[in-house]
Amino acid sequence: xxxxxxxxxxxxxxxxxxxxxxxxxxxxxxDLLNIVIAADKKWRELTTKVNKLRKRRNEIxxxxxLALKDGRDSNSLIEEAKNxxxxxxxxEIELQNQQNIVKNGLMGLPNLLHESVxxxxxxxxxxxxxxxxxxxxxxxxxxxxxELATKLGIMDIERAAKASGAGFxxxxxxxxxxxxAIMRYAVDFLMSKGYTVIEPPYMIRRSFYExxxxxxxxxxxxxxxxxxxxxxxxLYLIATSEHAMGAMLKDExxxxxxxxxxxxxxxxxxxxxxGSHGKYTKGLFRVHQFNKVEQFIFCKPEQSWSLHEELxxxxxxxxxxxxxxxxxxxxxxxxxxxxxxxxxxxEGWMADRxxxxxxxxxNCTDYQARRLNIRYRHKEGQVPVGYVHTLNNTAxxxxxxxxxxxxxxxxxxxxxxxxxxxxxxxxxxxxxNGTINKLEI
RNA sequence: GCAGAGGUGCCAGAGCGGUUAUUGGGCUAGUCUCGAAAACUAGUGGCCUUGAGCCUCAAGGGUUCGAAUCCCUUCCUCUGCGCCA
Numbered sequence: 001x002x003x004x005x006x007x008x009x010x011x012x013x014x015x016x017x018x019x020x021x022x023x024x025x026x027x028x029x030x031d032l033l034n035i036v037i038a039a040d041k042k043w044r045e046l047t048t049k050v051n052k053l054r055k056r057r058n059e060i061x062x063x064x065x066l067a068l069k070d071g072r073d074s075n076s077l078i079e080e081a082k083n084x085x086x087x088x089x090x091x092e093i094e095l096q097n098q099q100n101i102v103k104n105g106l107m108g109l110p111n112l113l114h115e116s117v118x119x120x121x122x123x124x125x126x127x128x129x130x131x132x133x134x135x136x137x138x139x140x141x142x143x144x145x146x147e148l149a150t151k152l153g154i155m156d157i158e159r160a161a162k163a164s165g166a167g168f169x170x171x172x173x174x175x176x177x178x179x180x181a182i183m184r185y186a187v188d189f190l191m192s193k194g195y196t197v198i199e200p201p202y203m204i205r206r207s208f209y210e211x212x213x214x215x216x217x218x219x220x221x222x223x224x225x226x227x228x229x230x231x232x233x234x235l236y237l238i239a240t241s242e243h244a245m246g247a248m249l250k251d252e253x254x255x256x257x258x259x260x261x262x263x264x265x266x267x268x269x270x271x272x273x274x275g276s277h278g279k280y281t282k283g284l285f286r287v288h289q290f291n292k293v294e295q296f297i298f299c300k301p302e303q304s305w306s307l308h309e310e311l312x313x314x315x316x317x318x319x320x321x322x323x324x325x326x327x328x329x330x331x332x333x334x335x336x337x338x339x340x341x342x343x344x345x346x347e348g349w350m351a352d353r354x355x356x357x358x359x360x361x362x363n364c365t366d367y368q369a370r371r372l373n374i375r376y377r378h379k380e381g382q383v384p385v386g387y388v389h390t391l392n393n394t395a396x397x398x399x400x401x402x403x404x405x406x407x408x409x410x411x412x413x414x415x416x417x418x419x420x421x422x423x424x425x426x427x428x429x430x431x432x433n434g435t436i437n438k439l440e441i
Numbered sequence: 442g443c444a445g446a447g448g449u450g451c452c453a454g455a456g457c458g459g460u461u462a463u464u465g466g467g468c469u470a471g472u473c474u475c476g477a478a479a480a481c482u483a484g485u486g487g488c489c490u491u492g493a494g495c496c497u498c499a500a501g502g503g504u505u506c507g508a509a510u511c512c513c514u515u516c517c518u519c520u521g522c523g524c525c526a
Contacts, residue, residue: 044490047489047495047496048489050495051488051489051490052495054494055495057506057507058460058494060506061506062507063460064459065459066460074506078506078507079506080506084506085505207516377451379467379468380451380468381469382451382468384486
């Protein structure tokens with residue numbers, strides 16, 4: 001049975017699970033929990049009942065086998081046995097029903113929160129734990145990245161809307177260089193920290209996808225590839241390489257000596273952004289496609305909390321080297337999302353003097369690993385001892401990072417100063433001024 | 442896309458309608474040893490109300506008193522051939 005939370009935990013400690021839901025303000029999930037508990041009880045009763053019938057069936061079958069072997073008459077035994085499968089089948093159907101209720105219920109229950117997650121209702125209750133750098137000072141009115149990039153002739157949102165709809169972009173020349181430079185810079189940084197770089201498949205089967213994400217994401221976030229060939233298990237475009245990296249080790253048993261496995265994924269991300277009306281959608285902030293370098297870790301349970309901090313340090317170092325002003329929040333119980341036990345959001349400063357999310361760092365503990373069935377063992381040849389923990393954190397999303405670079409490093413003449421660490425990746429350009437191979441259209 | 446061969450436990454690999462899923466290897470424990478190796482012995486998945494219990498041979502259905510074994514559907518892997526950047 002696919003598990004999300006451990007059904008045994010719910011049986012033995014329902015109050016703890018209930019308190020967790022209350023802290024999350026997940027009132028509607030309390031009913032779900034009660035349904036799960038009731039169905040599990042029913043399932044256990046039926047299991048006992050059906051096991052007794054199966055036992056009788058097995059006994060008769062072996063008696064028949066013995067009789068046939070000895071050449072004795074077995075007709076009366078066969079007569080007796082004929083009715084049993086029907087009885088078993090009736091119970092098995094009900095057993096399956098109850099099991100499905102439990103399974104679907106478990107899939108719908110969120111992860112257990114870490115005690116250090118602050119209590120709160122929504123994103124206004126997130127706790128600021130760090131502010132790095134100072135607010136940029138301008139002796140002119142700073143412009144938005146969209147205005148700057150459009151004027152420089154290196155981003156074309158209007159024509160993208162014509163070709164593909166809202167939420168897309170054509171980048172040109174220096175902005176393309178910048179996009180790639182950010183990725184190369186982040187990849188080099190993480191490689192120097194020992195992370196293995198992964199370019200994953202950009203499409204994943206639904207059955208694998210269910211392990212790494214919330215089910216509602218299939219409607220609101222992911223693009224489905226319509227293909228009559230594989231309707232049963234269709235492919236979805238990845239919304240982040242996190243999903244592809246989690247799915248990579250599905251159903252595997254890892255040797256303890258291999259852990260932690262530290263990965264750096266690089267890929268485009270595709271997101272439908274259904275229901276984002278009213279949210280901040282200017283320019284590159286909320287788009288259907290963007291590039292991202294992602295950190296992902298599989299580790300032993302006792303390693304995950306220190307690695308959660310390591311992932312945070314990594315992404316902050318990237319922004320610090322880019323000379324960008326940001327802050328970090330500890331996401332509160334009401335805003336954390338179902339798969340994380342604890343989450344830090346990194347928020348970047350933008351020219352309208354607001355901080356907005358640029359990265360998200362989650363310790364998912366064993367929640368994803370249970371769904372994906374990824375376990376570990378002490379050494380080769382031994383039986384698995386438990387589920388691994390998984391963590392993921394944005395290293396850098398190029399779209400939102402470009403927003404910050406444009407808005408924080410803009411000059412009075414509308415040019416953009418390139419942070420030193422990126423220059424070697426973009427032909428040593430110091431300022432973006434839109435003059436390279438300018439397209440006059 | 443077409444054709445063929447496959448999917449069995451931690452791993453390899455046999456079984457192809459009948460009581461207990463052969464057999465290796467690995468791993469764990471014990472015996473022996475100053476210790477180790479070797480050898481030998483036992484164990485080595487999941488579930489529940491712990492019983493001479495039930496389940497487990499890619500997944501799901503079916504046939505049967507009884508299915509790893511026969512039939513159907515789906516998924517996956519490998520090997521050819523075709524197509525293709």
